[in-house]
Amino acid sequence: MTGENFFFHALVFLAAAVISVPIAKRLGLGSILGYLIAGVIIGPFGIKLIGDEGQDIMHFAEFGVIMMLFLVGLELQPSLLWRLRGPILGMGGLQVCASTAIISLIAVAFGVPFQSAVAVGMILSLSSTAIVLQTMKEKGLMGTDGGQRSFSVLLFQDIAVIPMLAFLPVLAIGAGGLDPAISSTDHAPEKGALWVEGLPDWLHAIVIFGAIAAIIIAGRFIIGHIFSFIAKTRLREVFTAAALLLIIGIAMLMSKIGLSPALGTFLAGVVLANSDYRHELESDIEPFKGLLLGLFFISVGASINFNLISEMPDIIAMIIFGLIFIKFIILLGVGRVFKMSTDQNMLFAFALAQGSEFAFVLFTFAVRNQVLPVDTANLLIAAVALSMVLTPLLMLINEKLIQPSVGVKERDAGEADAIDEKNPVIISGFGSFGSIIGRLLRANGVGVTVLEIDSDKVDLLRKLGLKVFYGDASRYDLLHSAGADKAKLIILAMDDHEKMLGMVHTIKKHFPHLSILARASDRTEAYELLDAGVNNVYRETLDTSLRVGIDALRALGFRAYQAHRASKTFRYHDEKSVFELSHLRHDKKGYITNARQKIEDLEQLLLSELKGEEEHLDAGWDTTSMREEASKVK
Amino acid sequence: MESNKYENHILIIFAHPALQKSRVNKVLLGAVRDIESVTVHDIYEFYPDFHINVAKEQKLLKDSDIIIFQYPLFWYNVPALLKEWQDLVLTHKWAYGKGGIALRGKKLFCAITTGARESLYSKDGFNRFTIQEFLHPVSQLARVCGMHFLPPFVVHGTHSLTEPEIISHSEDYRKLVIALRDNKFDLEAARKFKRLNEHMDKVIIR
Structure with missing residues (x-):
């Protein structure tokens, strides 16, 4: 990207955000829908201010998701995380397994080969961490029961991506065999080779555990001192630089050993949740996260393939409706099993009924591993992108139409579990x-x-x-x-x-x-x-x-x-x-x-x-x- | 407390918001300050911020046999802090109500000064009511707490009192307090009078 090009893109993205987000917020649609719509407008199917480079920008902007998970981790004391273990494993596990099974079965019923069907089921069972958490934050719903449980399920899904990446190549149809480069770079694909490449599995496992242990130990005993040292210089920008360095460093490390960078930074966040510098870190990272997430949503909007959609609108519409409907029903059922109140269950189900940003990576990965044909993958990617666009609208429907009749009993009740407790x-x-x-x-x-x-x-x-x-x-x-x-x-x-x-x-x-x-x-x-x-x-x-x-x-x-x-x-x-x-x-x-x-x-x-x-x-x-x-x- | 030495212990709850401006109460108080087995408790001096130590006050009451509320009658009533004192110190289950027997059998009366002459405190007078009527709240308080309410010690017409008159009243007050302490006081006789200092000779036993 040349300098001039960079400034042009920056101008386009910033202008799109500055114009569309306030309007969307004013209309009560929320900032995410604003970003997404801005993306569609400036994208190759809108006024064509950006073309295919939208994809590259999306990869770059996925760093915003990494930062978001770091921030989520920061707000999550280890003790709270431990208390959430029930919802994370129970609800998350049930939701992912049930969705995978049912979506796979439906795919098989439509004549999709078994292996492909399982891959589709797995990938579509995931929901969008970025959209859900951001929307919930914006609406002040993170502290509610529905918010906490949505977060728990999303966390489980983020973890589940790693085994999925390992498992997808196994599902390959035809003679392609296993692609040795299991690039588990779900967020920021690193083109560089993995450090663990060629290592035997047991050594790989040791490396992974070693890296996780290193993050925990460093977070507990070393990083605090470093930040304390930097804070004493009273130079804000150096502190900000250190915070960014920490996140990028962990993201890199995770990618190099074949783990999800988002999970790595999340873990670092949790470890630092008890540190003195938690709020300082939060304040420093927050604006970067906000901008990058915005960029990410814009690029999602820009990457929606409207040619494909206009070619077969009925099929796409059916897939989107089916996807949202099936996930919604399963989520409602999961909520019921875990005894959620009706209004919170509604919030939970409406929030998580879309596809995930992981899907873009995973579908591409599946195609590369000959698990799915390109056409099917493109179709599904378009459907997932649109389902993400629909999420803010669905949540709006829930808020304006469903909740008033169910009765919003717990809206931001600020229970002991709530991530944010507010004092007068x-x-x-x-x-x-x-x-x-x-x-x-x-x-x-x-x-x-x-x-x-x-x-x-x-x-x-x-x-x-x-x-x-x-x-x-x-x-x-x-x-x-x-x-x-x-x-x-x-x-x-x-x-x-x-x-x-x-x-x-x-x-x-x-x-x-x-x-x-x-x-x-x-x-x-x-x-x-x-x-x-x-x-x-x-x-x-x-x-x-x-x-x-x-x-x-x-x-x-x-x-x-x-x-x-x-x-x-x-x-x-x-x-x-x-x-x-x-x-x-x-x-x-x-x-x-x-x-x-x-x-x-x-x-x-x-x-x-x-x-x-x-x-x-x-x-x-x-x-x-x-x-x-x-x-x-x- | 030297309760063994004397028949009774007397507690004077003294309430005057501006003693520095007082003519009569200052002298009355001076006349009883140094009597043995008499505790003078100047509440405006103790609690200028109205933050009353209830436990301490209750202890003082418990250790006394005779309680005197001494105050100038302002607007026919007790001064503000004495009202606050009553509200906070005479608590339910301690002074009255179930188990509230701490004050039972003790004697209570008011030692008050009024600016107006005695004749103005009558049905046909300027103030329309008698002093006894104005003291109904205190007399009823005593009754609820199981105390014997005695007629008041009253110095009337303070606005026009001369120094010798004030001193004479203070000597009466002193004699009365000492007689009460020593049980040299004819309660039955006193009850027939409007105020304890109406006929001092007839109520003090020699």
């Missing part, structure tokens, strides 16, 4: 200031999510069982993954004032529903925060100073209640003056320096107090005037 309060900065607030809230049963930039502190707080997010809290993505869209209020308790102002800006822009309570070290900071639009400002020394003042008054013989009320009165005036002076400041000329400003503020403050308007807050207990009246009566 976010505290940014958990130093001496924020920790007191956090303790008070937790003592009263209020869930608190903590954002903290100090990695040593993060470690400690996590050990104490707090939900802590590590990273730069002024960034949109970190706020987002911390659940800012679901939270009710955010408390800014860090001591970096500049960062806090940046955060206020981000929050005001992206999460305007959040109430902001902010710490300020002095009046000047308070003014700036108020100007930035913070709801409430708390000067960190005010209350402590006043308490010392109360005790000083008491030590001098003042009544406790009098001193208490005096401090309340003082505080009321002081807070009021902050608001008043913050407005006054704007009347001044812009050239007043900050230092000069501080002196002027103090001057104004002292002057207003010297005026000493005698407050009669205690007049209700003052009988002087009544005594005067009584003396007149006498």
